[in-house]
Amino acid sequence: MSAPLLEVRDLRVEFPTRHGTLVAVDRVSFSIEPGEVLGVVGESGAGKSLTGMAIIGLLEPPGRIAGGEIRLEGARIDHLPPEQMRRIRGRRIGAIFQDPLTSLNPLYRIGDQLVETILTHLDLDRPAARRRALALLDDVGIPAPEARFDHYPHQFSGGMRQRVVIALALAADPRLVIADEPTTALDVSIQAQIISLLKRLAREHGSAVMLITHDMGVIAETADRVAVMYAGRVAEVGPVREVIHAPRHPYTAGLMESIPRITAGVGKRQRRLAQIDGSMPRLNAIPRGCAFNPRCPRRFERCLAERPEPVPVDAHHVACWLYADRR
Amino acid sequence: MPTGAEQPLLRLRGVGRDFDVSRPWLNRALEGSSPLLLRAVDEVSFDVRRGETLGIVGESGCGKSTVARLIVGLYAPSRGAVEFDGLELTDRVHTAEVRKARQRMQMIFQDPYASLNPRWRVRRIVAEPIRALGLAASRDEERSRVHELLSQVGLSPEDSEKFPHEFSGGQRQRISIARALSGNPEFLVCDEPTSALDVSVQAQILNLMTDLQQRFGLTYLFISHNLAVVSHVADRVGVMYLGRLVEIADAAELFARPRHPYTRMLLDAVPDLDMTGRSRTPVAGEVPNPLAPPPGCAFHPRCPHADARCAAERPPLASAGRALVACHAVAEGRLAL
Numbered sequence: 171m172s173a174p175l176l177e178v179r180d181l182r183v184e185f186p187t188r189h190g191t192l193v194a195v196d197r198v199s200f201s202i203e204p205g206e207v208l209g210v211v212g213e214s215g216a217g218k219s220l221t222g223m224a225i226i227g228l229l230e231p232p233g234r235i236a237g238g239e240i241r242l243e244g245a246r247i248d249h250l251p252p253e254q255m256r257r258i259r260g261r262r263i264g265a266i267f268q269d270p271l272t273s274l275n276p277l278y279r280i281g282d283q284l285v286e287t288i289l290t291h292l293d294l295d296r297p298a299a300r301r302r303a304l305a306l307l308d309d310v311g312i313p314a315p316e317a318r319f320d321h322y323p324h325q326f327s328g329g330m331r332q333r334v335v336i337a338l339a340l341a342a343d344p345r346l347v348i349a350d351e352p353t354t355a356l357d358v359s360i361q362a363q364i365i366s367l368l369k370r371l372a373r374e375h376g377s378a379v380m381l382i383t384h385d386m387g388v389i390a391e392t393a394d395r396v397a398v399m400y401a402g403r404v405a406e407v408g409p410v411r412e413v414i415h416a417p418r419h420p421y422t423a424g425l426m427e428s429i430p431r432i433t434a435g436v437g438k439r440q441r442r443l444a445q446i447d448g449s450m451p452r453l454n455a456i457p458r459g460c461a462f463n464p465r466c467p468r469r470f471e472r473c474l475a476e477r478p479e480p481v482p483v484d485a486h487h488v489a490c491w492l493y494a495d496r497r
Numbered sequence: 498m499p500t501g502a503e504q505p506l507l508r509l510r511g512v513g514r515d516f517d518v519s520r521p522w523l524n525r526a527l528e529g530s531s532p533l534l535l536r537a538v539d540e541v542s543f544d545v546r547r548g549e550t551l552g553i554v555g556e557s558g559c560g561k562s563t564v565a566r567l568i569v570g571l572y573a574p575s576r577g578a579v580e581f582d583g584l585e586l587t588d589r590v591h592t593a594e595v596r597k598a599r600q601r602m603q604m605i606f607q608d609p610y611a612s613l614n615p616r617w618r619v620r621r622i623v624a625e626p627i628r629a630l631g632l633a634a635s636r637d638e639e640r641s642r643v644h645e646l647l648s649q650v651g652l653s654p655e656d657s658e659k660f661p662h663e664f665s666g667g668q669r670q671r672i673s674i675a676r677a678l679s680g681n682p683e684f685l686v687c688d689e690p691t692s693a694l695d696v697s698v699q700a701q702i703l704n705l706m707t708d709l710q711q712r713f714g715l716t717y718l719f720i721s722h723n724l725a726v727v728s729h730v731a732d733r734v735g736v737m738y739l740g741r742l743v744e745i746a747d748a749a750e751l752f753a754r755p756r757h758p759y760t761r762m763l764l765d766a767v768p769d770l771d772m773t774g775r776s777r778t779p780v781a782g783e784v785p786n787p788l789a790p791p792p793g794c795a796f797h798p799r800c801p802h803a804d805a806r807c808a809a810e811r812p813p814l815a816s817a818g819r820a821l822v823a824c825h826a827v828a829e830g831r832l833a834l
Contacts (some may be wrong), residue, residue, distance in 0.1 A: 213696065332761075358766045362768070390771070429700075429725070430723075431699075432725050442704055445701045447701070
């Protein structure tokens with residue numbers, strides 16, 4: 171078996187505060203194969219965005235990687251000097267964020283921003299970079315790229331801006347794209363356009379995608395595998411169809427049940443939504459043992475005392491004591 | 498639209514609202530630009546029947562939140578009338594009668610972080626409508642009412658001494674609901690009440706709202722961009738596009754047999770858990786600029802069934818089967834169900 175494109179092992183992200191150290195990402199491990207789309211799903215505060223930020227070296231201080239390792243094509247990229255990390259970002263790892271305006275400089279024309287990114291990372295002269303930028307804009311579905319080349323970000327709609335950001339992320343044909351809530355700020359009809367664009371481009375450019383989102387529907391349509399995060403830990407990883415239709419971790423099962431679905435023809439609300447009582451613990455109050463135990467309908471003594479490690483269950487890896495004897 | 502003799506609790510008749518988004522007067526004088534009117538809501542008519550939940554869905558900028566604000570009186574309509582229990586609320590004069598009617602409705606907002614005063618304790622937040630409306634004879638009565646309300650929304654009476662920052666998003670939305678209920682309203686306007694919440698918490702709040710509706714016989718106007726959420730809570734659903742109502746029908750009917758091409762597009766665009774691995778052709782185009790809406794049917798530039806008539810003539814809301822639909826293609830029978 172060839173080495174994975176990205177391997178994260180036992181990643182730990184901490185925030186030192188006056189009241190002690192908060193562990194926001196705790197012993198998180200997963201890998202991404204070349205060309206694969208890995209969905210990372212979780213509710214706010216689950217640590218999914220911080221995991222992405224740690225990988226591309228953009229953790230906001232005082233947040234820091236306090237343990238574990240991150241390997242890109244076999245070589246460690248955690249704790250690289252900022253200058254080296256900058257060369258990896260854009261060239262080997264592209265990034266797409268929720269708000270396209272955070273990725274675009276409002277004072278520069280979008281064509282110039284693309285050309286600059288291309289010149290930084292690829293060995294091309296200016297005319298060739300311009301041709302590539304135009305081809306990219308065309309590729310991401312910007313109508314009349316020649317005319318739009320000299321426009322500023324504010325002259326684009328939200329959906330069009332996100333297309334420009336995708337063009338920027340793919341400018342140097344990175345092997346991995348980290349997309350953090352790329353469609354959350356967009357309306358559903360635009361969201362569907364961006365999802366299918368992202369899928370097509372990743373396939374054509376041979377890039378793997380780490381898709382971070384809270385929206386299970388987006389994951390269902392896009393990802394090959396999915397990692398479910400809870401309170402800074404990975405609860406379950408598995409093939410997307412399996413995780414959705416046959417979740418193993420009680421948290422995943424509860425999450426799937428609580429998502430409202432459109433069921434055509436069925437009379438209304440008599441179908442009550444299943445709910446997980448309580449809410450995710452704050453970082454300073456993560457319970458002992460399994461972090462999910464206070465909300466878990468299937469907990470037993472061991473869950474209160476010992477933290478479960480992920481164990482293989484069929485095609486999944488599940489961190490839950492219910493599956494401990496299968497090891 | 499009304500079935501039988503019963504009067505609807507709320508009725509909107511041809512309601513419209515314009516916003517003046519012109520440059521300042523001096524700029525207009527110097528630069529010669531003309532005044533600009535944004536038609537946020539136009540010719541919206543619907544009824545909300547007693548005890549039901551009417552869902553309003555649409556994408557951002559379609560005017561659904563403006564409709565909510567027009568109903569509760571945060572905006573005055575530019576055209577048309579809002580009637581509550583047979584009384585027209587849109588009179589310029591705020592008679593005692595109108596004020597009384599307004600007390601029977603309350604609003605729940607999207608952002609539970611912005612809609613609660615961070616410097617007030619929960620008891621004061623929840624008690625504000627009680628005091629404003631003079632519903633409690635004494636401090637003791639007020640306190641026990643606040644405790645009762647907090648228990649009803651799944652919080653504990655001890656929470657009344659805390660400040661909003663001590664609560665999670667879902668708990669804050671429970672406080673908002675307790676505050677809305679404290680004035681004993683019959684009608685709640687809910688503007689995206691769960692959009693800022695995580696899914697597991699969203700399920701808790703939706704279930705709570707359903708329970709409270711059954712318990713107190715409440716009527717809801719439920720506004721959301723999320724079709725799946727609306728399909729769960731609504732008895733009837735209205736779909737808005739660019740300031741207008743394009744379709745309204747019973748929820749079961751609308752989701753089983755969407756008629757308007759825009760409704761179909763919306764339903765098709767919702768990411769679906771059962772869609773794993775399948776790909777589909779997304780709809781092209783974006784919502785046009787509301788300052789320069791297309792002539793005729795506002796949806797025609799994106800519509801696969803548009804013809805010359807759609808580009809020229811605005812379709813009225815007309816009945817089609819068990820729904821009301823504003824579409825020439827549906828009216829002419831060009832569109833197979």
